Amino acid sequence: MTPEKSLLLLSLLALLVLGLSQRSLAESQEEKFRRQHVDSDNKGETGKKYCNRMMPKRGMTKGKCKPVNTFVHESYQKIQDICHEASTPCANPNMHNCHKSSHPLRITKCRLTGGSKPGKCKYQGTKVKQQVTVACGGKPLKPIHLDPPK
Template identity: 45%
Template sequence: MALQRTPCLFLLLVLTLLGLGLVQPSYGQDRMYQRFLRQHVDPQVTGGDNSYCNLMMQRRKMTSYQCKRFNTFIHEDIGSIRGICSTASIQCKNGKMNCHEGVLRVTDCRETGSSRPPNCRYRASASTRRVVIACEGNPEVPVHFDR
């Protein structure tokens, strides 16, 4: 009799855990969130120079097949970045209304135009400036660096 109740309790536990998991981003949003983290978040430094951009763009796999022309690295902890998602919504460049803005420490990396993958070369510009990021999910998480 106890053995028959075990699968029911296990099923109830699994359903409870799944229910709790509903507040997490969906698989697609989680994939986009992970991509956002890989391409844009580096809280370990406060700003970068040209060699920083050259190294990070390679490390983060944005120079494998072609040189990504422009990328921004955010030098804040993920909690601060996610906090921007709770500000008022504004319009994104694509017209959607899921963007949010805030001021963050960043390094902009711009491809010089005279390099070939995978040895792409970048010019860095470090600053504290207004940024716009797109957020999705419940709770909302950053999924795209808009500007």
């Protein structure tokens, strides 16, 4: 094999490895949903203390402060089961295949109240029980988006 062919082969191999590693590092929609919205371990912590701890812990203050986020305090299986409830329109026109929970779930709504730079994000949390709407995708169906509760 000529040196040029060897170099070409090594270059192609390096590109293949790089492409595969980037793909494996990318977060799937389901993984992002779980990171941003599922907190079944919450032991009753509420309010701004909870949101000011969880928002950075879950990566939602990197680069900018996420203005609103909702955490669902139920098992992932219970949230996934919503994908088999009756269909409902999605609040986000870019999302499809939404389903509304048939029963209220325990949630905490986090809303940005001050600071807009990473490290200075300040949140207020409201803990409530209410129905939630999720967009589902994949086979089997998995939650991939949570419509912000009203």
